[in-house]
Amino acid sequence: MSRPLLQVRGLAKRYGARIGCEGIDLDLYPGEVLCIAGESGSGKSTLLNTLAFQLQPDEGQIQYDLKDRGLTDLGTLTQAQLRELWRTDWGFVRQNPRDGLRMQVSAGANIGERLMAVGARHYGDIRGAAADWLARVEIPAERLDDAPKSFSGGMQQRLQIARNLVSRPRLVFMDEPTAGLDVSVQARFLDLLRGLAAELDLAVILVTHDLAVARLLAQRLIVMRHGRIVETGLTDQVLDDPQHPYTQLLVSSVLAA
Numbered sequence: 668m669s670r671p672l673l674q675v676r677g678l679a680k681r682y683g684a685r686i687g688c689e690g691i692d693l694d695l696y697p698g699e700v701l702c703i704a705g706e707s708g709s710g711k712s713t714l715l716n717t718l719a720f721q722l723q724p725d726e727g728q729i730q731y732d733l734k735d736r737g738l739t740d741l742g743t744l745t746q747a748q749l750r751e752l753w754r755t756d757w758g759f760v761r762q763n764p765r766d767g768l769r770m771q772v773s774a775g776a777n778i779g780e781r782l783m784a785v786g787a788r789h790y791g792d793i794r795g796a797a798a799d800w801l802a803r804v805e806i807p808a809e810r811l812d813d814a815p816k817s818f819s820g821g822m823q824q825r826l827q828i829a830r831n832l833v834s835r836p837r838l839v840f841m842d843e844p845t846a847g848l849d850v851s852v853q854a855r856f857l858d859l860l861r862g863l864a865a866e867l868d869l870a871v872i873l874v875t876h877d878l879a880v881a882r883l884l885a886q887r888l889i890v891m892r893h894g895r896i897v898e899t900g901l902t903d904q905v906l907d908d909p910q911h912p913y914t915q916l917l918v919s920s921v922l923a924a
């Protein structure tokens with residue numbers, strides 16, 4: 668197997684005496700989609716934000732395969748180096764597009780900004796690439812100059828995907844990206860996401876409480892409870908033959924719904 672893109676050992680994040688997550692070990696490989704599932708309060712968002720180094724870990728180590736340095740302890744990077752990573756080689760798709768987009772500037776500018784972060788300077792090229800990405804996420808090109816606040820929720824979420832993927836990141840963190848979408852647009856959105864992840868060989872760490880989303884998108888699944896990983900494995904295996912009683916309960920409660 669290839670070298671891991673992200674390697675995590677003994678990770679913990681606490682809020683005072685309360686455990687956010689602890690004892691987390693995981694390896695993520697290039698192009699792999701990993702889903703973090705678990706009930707409300709199990710520590711999914713804490714783990715995601717700590718992995719993305721947007722929350723400072725209290726214990727443990729996160730190593731990332733930086734393009735120019737190989738596996739590097741993220742704790743040794745400066746804030747400027749972390750910001751560079753967030754703007755270029757990583758992406759972050761929020762549950763609420765208002766948190767991941769700049770709502771007042773045009774769709775084209777939302778995409779163009781990320782391109783400028785990776786060095787693009789030519790206005791025509793940036794506009795062309797933005798139009799191309801709008802088409803890839805199924806937004807009509809004539810909406811290029813419109814602000815996302817005039818878009819539907821589904822369009823905003825697709826724009827957030829375009830903004831993140833235009834810089835060709837290798838790793839994208841996603842926090843419940845489908846939770847705010849109507850059921851009627853969820854399936855198409857998931858299809859689009861799955862296609863783009865495969866085409867771009869994108870590694871994704873995705874938080875969801877929806878096991879159907881995990882089944883559709885993720886090769887590997889982590890199940891969390893009380894801040895700890897209680898089960899991990901290939902998604903189909905975990906869902907079809909859960910070993911931990913908590914996972915069994917989680918799977919059977921979905922089947923019963």
Ligand SMILES: Nc1ncnc2c1ncn2[C@@H]1O[C@H](COP(=O)(O)OP(=O)(O)OP(=O)(O)O)[C@@H](O)[C@H]1O
Nearest residue numbers: 682685686687705706707708709710711712713714
């Ligand atoms: N900012 C915070 N301050 C104090 N405690 C927090 C904070 N954020 C989360 N927690 C606590 O950490 C634990 C894990 O919360 P977290 O939000 O990571 O869970 P989650 O699985 O993402 O939940 P949900 O699905 O409801 O978003 C919970 O006990 C929660 O109360």
